[in-house]
Amino acid sequence: NTYRIxxxxxxxxxxxxxxxxLRALRTAADRYGFGVExxxxxxxxxxxxxxxxxxxxxxxxxxxxxxxAIFFGAVGWPDVVPDHVSLWGSLLxxxxxxxxxxxxxxxxxxxxxxxxxxxxxxxxxxxxxxxxNTEGEYSSVGGRMFxxxxxxxxxxxxxxxxxxxxxxxxxxxxxxxxxxxxHLTSATKSNGISITMPYWDERVEAMAAGYEDVRxxxxxxxxxxxxxxxxxxxxxxxxxxxxxxxxxxxxGPACTGTxxxxxxxxxxxxxxxxxxxxxxxxxxxxxxGKGIANPVGQIWSASMMLEHLGEPEAAAAILSxxxxxxxxxxxxxxxxxxxxxxxxxxxxxxxxxxRG
Amino acid sequence: NTYRIxxxxxxxxxxxxxxxxLRALRTAADRYGFGVExxxxxxxxxxxxxxxxxxxxxxxxxxxxxxxAIFFGAVGWPDVVPDHVSLWGSLLxxxxxxxxxxxxxxxxxxxxxxxxxxxxxxxxxxxxxxxxNTEGEYSSVGGRMFxxxxxxxxxxxxxxxxxxxxxxxxxxxxxxxxxxxxHLTSATKSNGISITMPYWDERVEAMAAGYEDVRxxxxxxxxxxxxxxxxxxxxxxxxxxxxxxxxxxxxGPACTGTxxxxxxxxxxxxxxxxxxxxxxxxxxxxxxGKGIANPVGQIWSASMMLEHLGEPEAAAAILSxxxxxxxxxxxxxxxxxxxxxxxxxxxxxxxxxxRG
Ligand SMILES: CC(C)[C@H](C(=O)O)[C@@H](O)C(=O)O
Ligand SMILES: CC(C)[C@H](C(=O)O)[C@@H](O)C(=O)O
Numbered sequence: 001n002t003y004r005i006x007x008x009x010x011x012x013x014x015x016x017x018x019x020x021x022l023r024a025l026r027t028a029a030d031r032y033g034f035g036v037e038x039x040x041x042x043x044x045x046x047x048x049x050x051x052x053x054x055x056x057x058x059x060x061x062x063x064x065x066x067x068x069a070i071f072f073g074a075v076g077w078p079d080v081v082p083d084h085v086s087l088w089g090s091l092l093x094x095x096x097x098x099x100x101x102x103x104x105x106x107x108x109x110x111x112x113x114x115x116x117x118x119x120x121x122x123x124x125x126x127x128x129x130x131x132x133n134t135e136g137e138y139s140s141v142g143g144r145m146f147x148x149x150x151x152x153x154x155x156x157x158x159x160x161x162x163x164x165x166x167x168x169x170x171x172x173x174x175x176x177x178x179x180x181x182x183h184l185t186s187a188t189k190s191n192g193i194s195i196t197m198p199y200w201d202e203r204v205e206a207m208a209a210g211y212e213d214v215r216x217x218x219x220x221x222x223x224x225x226x227x228x229x230x231x232x233x234x235x236x237x238x239x240x241x242x243x244x245x246x247x248x249x250x251x252g253p254a255c256t257g258t259x260x261x262x263x264x265x266x267x268x269x270x271x272x273x274x275x276x277x278x279x280x281x282x283x284x285x286x287x288x289g290k291g292i293a294n295p296v297g298q299i300w301s302a303s304m305m306l307e308h309l310g311e312p313e314a315a316a317a318i319l320s321x322x323x324x325x326x327x328x329x330x331x332x333x334x335x336x337x338x339x340x341x342x343x344x345x346x347x348x349x350x351x352x353x354x355r356g
Numbered sequence: 357n358t359y360r361i362x363x364x365x366x367x368x369x370x371x372x373x374x375x376x377x378l379r380a381l382r383t384a385a386d387r388y389g390f391g392v393e394x395x396x397x398x399x400x401x402x403x404x405x406x407x408x409x410x411x412x413x414x415x416x417x418x419x420x421x422x423x424x425a426i427f428f429g430a431v432g433w434p435d436v437v438p439d440h441v442s443l444w445g446s447l448l449x450x451x452x453x454x455x456x457x458x459x460x461x462x463x464x465x466x467x468x469x470x471x472x473x474x475x476x477x478x479x480x481x482x483x484x485x486x487x488x489n490t491e492g493e494y495s496s497v498g499g500r501m502f503x504x505x506x507x508x509x510x511x512x513x514x515x516x517x518x519x520x521x522x523x524x525x526x527x528x529x530x531x532x533x534x535x536x537x538x539h540l541t542s543a544t545k546s547n548g549i550s551i552t553m554p555y556w557d558e559r560v561e562a563m564a565a566g567y568e569d570v571r572x573x574x575x576x577x578x579x580x581x582x583x584x585x586x587x588x589x590x591x592x593x594x595x596x597x598x599x600x601x602x603x604x605x606x607x608g609p610a611c612t613g614t615x616x617x618x619x620x621x622x623x624x625x626x627x628x629x630x631x632x633x634x635x636x637x638x639x640x641x642x643x644x645g646k647g648i649a650n651p652v653g654q655i656w657s658a659s660m661m662l663e664h665l666g667e668p669e670a671a672a673a674i675l676s677x678x679x680x681x682x683x684x685x686x687x688x689x690x691x692x693x694x695x696x697x698x699x700x701x702x703x704x705x706x707x708x709x710x711r712g
């Protein structure tokens with residue numbers, strides 16, 4: 001069995017953590033007896049944009065659609081391309097055109113990582129954020145009127161469809177049903193956002209009727225963010241719209257110590273197109289080029305990718321290698337984790353643990 | 357000098373904390389030699405809605421506009437009225453029709469309150485969230501199409517105007533300029549919300565040009581929420597759109613221990629209409645009616661109101677009474693603060709400290 005992987009490193013520390021992600025991936029493949037055939041692409045980057053005036057080649061869709069998965073680093077280099085241009089010109093196109101409607105992000109306190117929350121230890125925080133990934137607040141519908149005058153008015157639509165809302169809710173309820181706690185929390189703001197969010201609530205209620213074994217509750221996004229800090233142990237599966245999911249899946253990892261280690265899957269559950277796996281962190285211009293970026297988010301993303309591809313043993317081996325290297329601590333760790341190591345030293349330590 | 361105050365307790369614990377807010381207010385008035393003439397209103401509550409089928413009487417605008425300020429408790433009782441009906445039928449009307457375009461919310465770690473963040477102490481966290489309070493994501497423009505079918509589509513507009521954005525930015529820059537650190541942080545999401553948020557960034561940049569003494573930076577809302585947890589000491593004045601400000605001003609107080617003590621001012625800086633002062637917490641149906649709600653958010657709101665009315669000494673006296681009662685600790689405190697007291701015992705302890 002050989003999986004065809006498209007590797008897109010992108011910008012900044014994306015280029016530095018990608019080799020470590022690939023190292024873990026290949027090591028796991030060797031150990032568990034399957035193949036990976038990796039093709040690297042240099043687009044979805046500021047360098048590519050500088051040369052071509054666009055983030056992606058015209059034929060990207062046809063070129064990438066045949067791969068089994070896309071392994072992605074990070075995109076964004078605001079000194080060269082405004083963020084909304086680079087993101088809408090690449091990552092957000094992949095999510096939309098490959099219909100990766102689930103953005104799945106585990107929030108888990110790992111051994112060896114100090115939580116900024118007082119007194120929390122591994123096991124206390126262990127949940128998933130299930131984020132809608134194709135519609136909602138991330139629309140490209142809207143515009144500007146009376147430009148440059150005192151009457152200037154800018155409008156942008158949030159768009160929710162029954163198809164879009166129901167399929168993400170279904171995914172989240174199915175996930176909750178499979179877990180021990182069987183608990184789903186919906187992120188809403190129906191008291192203030194008075195048209196789309198009451199609709200979201202309605203659909204949650206309708207879907208919940210089919211999942212009586214799942215305990216369902218909801219919080220407005222403001223108090224939900226507060227509760228991530230005050231009561232992270234309350235959560236099991238949290239389902240949210242595109243924007244709210246974006247916020248919660250940075251805040252959650254922050255509560256578990258660092259967003260540097262958090263992974264994510266942009267998943268097309270129907271498998272009509274490839275899914276995309278990437279760390280939650282961005283391109284981090286402030287530390288790029290120094291070889292000190294933490295590669296764990298990228299490596300953990302490789303684990304999620306293998307899970308999705310149907311290699312659960314290899315996926316588990318990568319995650320457990322991450323956990324044991326972090327728990328052991330010491331100099332190989334990167335500075336953000338209290339070590340003195342580099343991207344490569346931490347990546348190599350994890351790979352050699354996978355090797356066994 | 358006598359101030360005319362409209363007191364609206366609202367629902368749930370709003371009714372329980374309001375008397376303690378008024379007690380502090382009257383005590384400060386006696387001590388500092390000014391008058392307060394309080395008129396209580398029973399509308400903006402579920403009880404009123406049950407009787408009248410609407411949250412406010414038709415003449416509310418004329419009735420309230422002549423007051424010097426509105427002192428507000430909390431509204432919302434979802435078992436009786438859906439939240440979007442009760443809120444859009446009351447509080448959000450006040451904010452909009454009285455043009456209270458600034459929602460000002462201090463985030464401060466008080467003595468005697470344990471932060472959920474490891475190792476943070478009073479002084480480490482002390483900033484303001486300045487929230488736009490009349491437009492943005494809280495619009496009532498939009499609707500539903502293909503209702504009840506698979507094509508069902510729901511759309512809601514975010515609306516930003518140059519007038520609306522510039523005036524909140526100006527207020528925030530002026531506030532930053534008056535503070536020691538002179539540091540303003542803008543909350544954005546221009547990488548994902550690609551029409552309104554790049555506009556917000558543009559206006560921030562334009563306004564910043566007139567405030568060269570203010571150090572200005574910006575974060576996307578996802579990483580900004582993460583940084584509230586990881587680096588709350590980074591912030592001084594944080595300016596945000598309506599929704600982002602809502603989120604940040606619950607998250608900030610959570611990082612300082614509890615949203616139970618946080619106050620807010622819905623301010624009309626032009627003084628064309630009364631401003632409104634209210635705790636950040638809601639009506640809390642789960643603990644309502646037990647006499648155990650923490651009244652500090654309401655009492656601190658009285659302090660903000662007196663500051664706004666031009667009684668800075670009395671305002672400071674209330675805040676310092678809160679601080680010394682919390683620092684002293686003990687049984688008078690409510691349960692959420694580790695005491696065994698009631699809403700009234702904590703309110704009385706603060707009032708007697710104001711009395712001196
Ligand atoms: C109750 C709700 C509509 C309100 C808001 O979102 O503005 C509240 O959360 C607040 O922050 O005052
Ligand atoms: C870079 C940005 C557009 C993106 C998003 O908001 O989706 C990122 O924050 C993420 O969470 O993947």
